Amino acid sequence: MNPPLALSVAGFDPSGGAGVLADVKTFHSLEVYGTAVITALTAQNVKRVAGVEEVSLDFVEKQLDLVMEEYPIHYAKTGMLHSPEMVKLVARKLEEYQLDVVVDPVMVAGSGGMLSQKGMSRALKKYLLPQAVLVTPNLQEAQELSGIRIMDEEDAIQAAKEIGRLVPVVVTGGHLHGHDIFYNGRVQIIKGELIKSSHTHGSGCTYSAAVTAYLSRGLALEEALPRAAKLVKEAIRKGCLGTLNQFFLADHRGTSK
């Protein structure tokens, strides 16, 4: 039987912890065949971003067309899109191919390096979020998208409700005692534990890729979210976020779907 398929539309992090490499490793670990369209090259490692080169809009379109010409893909995730123009193009193409899209609204790298130009939040809200099945902001991204300053869980709930006017949203809880806040017409707190670690580079990419992989395997959002959260937390705890090695294969591929 053919494995389920998924597409990542994101940037390239040569150090392998984030971006399309993290996405495809995550898809593969969950027995989902991964494809990837690259929107931007970055020169970076865990400590710093030294440069970004955006791929031309025409060439991104060509990559997407050729992947879609080959494979019957239904689920995609977006990561680093870098410019408002890229957001607009990717939104148009994903709509053309009627893909169910999980949006990781990447703006800044964990190291603090900028991965997006000005106007990103506005472009995401105007073009991409209204057609997405889920957006997965961390606290900083949720602040940007909602315009609400987040100091505690109550603020995060308000931000989720604001973003939730456009699209189902999960505010990931790296800083909220490890709880995620899911809003899809009503608030649901997905309980988790906060794991203290400096090895979290790529955790947002891995999380949104895992959600996408579980959706492509037929799980509902409500099932996919806690499973993806558990996977990322265990990978951080065991120090294998970038490799998703054997512990994971046994525990997370799972038996259902």
Ligand code: PXL
């Ligand atoms: O985790 C955000 C992210 C997304 N995409 C690329 C990145 C990073 C963080 O470094 O490099 C390409």
